[in-house]
Amino acid sequence: MELSNQLHTDTGWEFYERTFDPQQVVTTGSNFMIGNGYLGYRGTLAEWDAEQHVACVVADTWDTAEPGRLTELCNVPNPLYFQVRVGDETLSAFAGATTDYARAMDLRCGLFSRRSTWQGRAPGAITIEEEKFASYDDIHLLAMRYRVTAQQDTEISVLTGIDGRVWSISGEHFRHTEAHTLGDAADLIAMDVVTVEEGTLIRVAEGLNITGSVPVHASVREVERRVLREMTFRLRAGDTITFEKFASVQHSNGVADSQAGALACVERARDQGFEALLAAHRQCWERMWAVSDIRIEGDLESQLLARFNVFHNIIHTPSHARLPVGARGLSCQVYQGAAFWDQETFNLPMYLYTQPELARHLLEYRYDTLDGARRKAERLGYSGAFYAWTSGKTGDELFPDFFFTDVLTGRPIRNHFNCWQIHISPDITYALWLYYDATGDWDFIERCGAEIAFEIARFIGSRVHLRVDLDRYELIRLLGPDEYHENVDNNAYTLYLSHFAVDRALVLYEQMQQRAPEQLRALRARIGLTDEELSYWRDILHRLYLPQPDADTGLIEQFDGFFGLEDTTPAELRQRLIDPGEYWGWPNGVAVHAQVLKQADLLQLFALLDDFSPAVMRANYEYYEPRTEHGSSLSPSVHALIATKAGLQDEAWRYFMEAATIDLYSRSKKVMSGGSFLGGIHTAACGGIWQVIVRGFAGFEIHDGALHFAPHLPARWQQFSFPLAFRDNHLEVTIDAGGVTVSAAAANQAAVPVVVGQQQLDVTPGSTETLFA
Amino acid sequence: MELSNQLHTDTGWEFYERTFDPQQVVTTGSNFMIGNGYLGYRGTLAEWDAEQHVACVVADTWDTAEPGRLTELCNVPNPLYFQVRVGDETLSAFAGATTDYARAMDLRCGLFSRRSTWQGRAPGAITIEEEKFASYDDIHLLAMRYRVTAQQDTEISVLTGIDGRVWSISGEHFRHTEAHTLGDAADLIAMDVVTVEEGTLIRVAEGLNITGSVPVHASVREVERRVLREMTFRLRAGDTITFEKFASVQHSNGVADSQAGALACVERARDQGFEALLAAHRQCWERMWAVSDIRIEGDLESQLLARFNVFHNIIHTPSHARLPVGARGLSCQVYQGAAFWDQETFNLPMYLYTQPELARHLLEYRYDTLDGARRKAERLGYSGAFYAWTSGKTGDELFPDFFFTDVLTGRPIRNHFNCWQIHISPDITYALWLYYDATGDWDFIERCGAEIAFEIARFIGSRVHLRVDLDRYELIRLLGPDEYHENVDNNAYTLYLSHFAVDRALVLYEQMQQRAPEQLRALRARIGLTDEELSYWRDILHRLYLPQPDADTGLIEQFDGFFGLEDTTPAELRQRLIDPGEYWGWPNGVAVHAQVLKQADLLQLFALLDDFSPAVMRANYEYYEPRTEHGSSLSPSVHALIATKAGLQDEAWRYFMEAATIDLYSRSKKVMSGGSFLGGIHTAACGGIWQVIVRGFAGFEIHDGALHFAPHLPARWQQFSFPLAFRDNHLEVTIDAGGVTVSAAAANQAAVPVVVGQQQLDVTPGSTETLFA
């Protein structure tokens, strides 16, 4: 079927384009990208380079090029570069005539493919077929098959190797670049780079198998940061040369010997060949899809979109190590490859019920960076753990004091994401509690979770202020999810999440007392936790201000005084812009003094905590939605989720489609980022789509160890199904107009209680039950 | 002697100009103005009108022309208008030839005079001599003598009467204007106006005595908001016509029948004549100067400047009623004729020891506006009394949420003077305590002072936040005197003043318990004061955070984090301005992220509370002074005062001269005010000069009922003297190189203890003692 944005899908497992649109080089490079949580390789054509934003972004390679520049992940040298020449012409999508063009992404196994037939000035067209994947079987491996077919007798020359002319948003990250010819037969090439700040040694190695022809001439040469094989082939009409290329990217933060490791990986891959490697990689994806795939009947577009978003949530999440998922994942350097609160609230929930070990990794990453959060708290005059708004390797704050530039004055703007958006810390307690609730992983609590929760409660204890005259604790000077309003007091979202975080810290304390008193004693001693602090937390729990829904209207004020701001609309404010690139928020943007939101705090609150009635959710949805500008890609999926819970199905569908297509249909808002590259995958929206479908359309919640469903089947869908992992039990859930069908895997250890409306059933191992809504 | 700015003085009692500078119409109109605390009449020429900013600004006539415009005092119709015509030419300072020009101000009795000889196209020059004063004997009265002398035979026509074509900064204040011919002989004219908002009926009445000639033709006519007598005179060479003009301005907020009152006043004045009225007015000034005059020997310029500033502090302070002294007094409508914190901290201290009843008036005005302060507190979510930043009749906040306009974007700026600059309230407690300390006026405490102090302490109790983890109360989100930094925490000035205010509230509570238990009981009942509140105040007193001087450097940080801001200079920041009219502060002005001050909080603190050693004052002076831009006219006098106390005499002299000449030498900073008129007298600087001389150069302080002096005689002065009233005793203090000489009036009731250095003496009634420094 034809989708929007010149895209097509046939099965809901793949999407492809047949038109090459030079205007969309940035967005298609993200949408067609491959990746495996260790590296992301953009979905560009093999003949391209930095100018077309070719990039291979690698996890755990953070570097700061120079003081004052942003810390970011490295774009490493590109080992998949190909150049084909006929006479003095170079094959290009931008010159000559291209026919028979197609670029496709097979989501089932993360395989990029592309075909094009090119006609230059010389007679005889050349057909290129390109396939590549980032292996899940060996995360360091990129494998590629590049086929060249001549339609007439011709001589072509091929340049291929490693292109080290990488681009970066925030400066030159490599203080040293060196090329090598290596391997048993001296037929491997490699490029070593050393990063400026950390001295990380990154090796990119490459090896080639060539079949179908033998070069009449071959050499290797180094030219301006490239190490290239140059080969000449004489082809007869119909001849196809197949290049199988195997590249390995290894760095000293991840492996002991990145140089030897990369060589061994390429040698091994070359021995196995492309097909065998693809088969092993495909098996990995089969295992992942078995626990993750959402199947939708009745609307092929929804099916493709669901898979696209789940796929991207997966490939940007490191599975090999305790590393964060970035706001743009591994699709580019924007947002620094760093974790934001999106990680816990948008990306992580899917893993709880699909690959809980990935959720654990993300939380262990927060444990590994606890010292950074402690340093940040101390630096700002607080105690405990104030997590970085932008968190990289160490957990020290990566978000700069001055981020945006005022387009009207050229002056830097001191936005306060890094110091006032404190909800990042309680958001982490929220996620760790979700993880514990979904998995029952007590070991994690003992090792990491309790300490994180205690330090976050401690931070909140140092951040609240007591209004003695009102007998309540308040949170002053905040920046909530609605980032257009900085410097607000008693932001409802932050208050509720902070209350939740203190409450769960105390619950975990009690459980530690029961289950691990020795470990608790040691932990108390190590972090200096006292009984006075625990009493203080209890006092905060009792006296923290929690704004209640208005008795008449059901509305909760987003923060103190919000309802007193100018009541207007995003459309009206847009008219007031002097420059379309203006930031709407701090310090004096058009939304600052208006009831216009970047994203809705209250809906975000409802998305996390289920303490609010459908009527309250609906009242607040109807109030805040028309006032929301959706300046954040996090906003639409939350609207979809809450619209569903509030019984507003048309709204839910509209926002579901908006959230699901942000990237694929190039609908993302292009915000000024200080850098030049504005693309990349909005990974939070990807994680949000899983939540809209499973938590929204299926109405999935856990209460007291039972799985609850409150389905709202979208009108266009006949049914949808998804797997759920819950405490070592595996279930398959199918929702259709008739109800909810739950199948339990035969290997399950226990019956799983399932609730739909008033019905409750225990689904025993190997059985299938249907509950009617 | 010749002063700066084309000014001269001969005796130190008067100043005059002999050059007419059309560029200085705005500033000379203020500098040469007359006034009596009830009205201010700008020092313009009688032939001028709105175009030259003629204005008669009248106390207690606040009006808001339309919603959204600033509330301000009215410019009433001008009854002193004269136009002289020879043929078809009108006598003017701007056309024709003017010789023999002089404009003078006699500060001794507040008499404006002006002379000029004008030559038009017709042969024969005309000499004008104009004198006018605003009577202190009858505050409603303006008296004028206008003499016209012909040097050749000529016929002149004179137009004089009431010019109702007034200008206002913030809209048309009169919804009704009506002219009358009135009086026993129908020879008085009057103009009645009714204000838009309050319906205040203001009458301006005028009567004339003419000697030296008799008009050959006379009529009265009304033309476009003017009611004018038109007279024709035939003059022989050397003839002088003398017009004595008597005008009365009365309004329904001040008198029961403003219409009859104004008529009676003019009739009475016309009966007495200019000379007799001037004699009575002069006597009033003699009484005022007897208690206020600072006599300086050795530098005539200093002498004149001291008197100029004391004179202006006096004429802008209402003495007839419980009304505020405006930041620009009665010199124009800028700053709305409203009280700011300047009133208590800059204007009032002089009165404590010169005319304590005026200090009491100002504080009674704060009592009268206590309900407005209560309303403001309640509206913003606090208790007690949060005084208006800009306070008019009712004490409700007159400062608008949006005051400045960003010159770079045209967008309004939400400055937070009205809601974050909370020190206004404790500043009032400070002043009432000073008053009580200087006068011992217990009656005032019982009637007004205790209630004000309790409600201010109550406000502070609702404004502090307890940091439980740090065991201290804090004040969050402040705007201190350094207005370039909004939204700061723990501003030292505000913390110390708040501590002082709570402390004095508790002291007054104890004294009320002792001296007026019944009244205390009634007051407690009326304002609902509880024992719990008193305990709470004591807790605040003990745990309010008071930033201490650094043990090594002696520095006190102006607010949390100030020392972490960019360390630069005002000159450097000036280079960064995109537009010279930019506001340097909120939201993103050049000083926001820099250690550059509008005025120095710490020096201001030292100016009020004497809890700090000279070494600490000096360290902070030396740190903050180079970083101060002096964007406020309050800044130089405080620098002079603290430089003196810190032993930096050159600095003190430099800033004394700067502060003393802000207006007279036209050195004020022209800040954007939202209106078109930027002039006016900086009354706070005037009050500040008295403080620099008496509190600074004489080192006068009161401790435990004794008068302390720590003199620092400026190098250019041989000696200086000033009167001091202290608890019904009158003293004359003379400082010279030898020491401090104190003469006690024979009528004093008690000996006054005086301390200089280690010496202490009781100066008995009628005696004179000299103490050596």
Ligand SMILES: [Ca+2]
């Ligand atoms: Ca080497």
Ligand SMILES: [Ca+2]
């Ligand atoms: Ca009438």
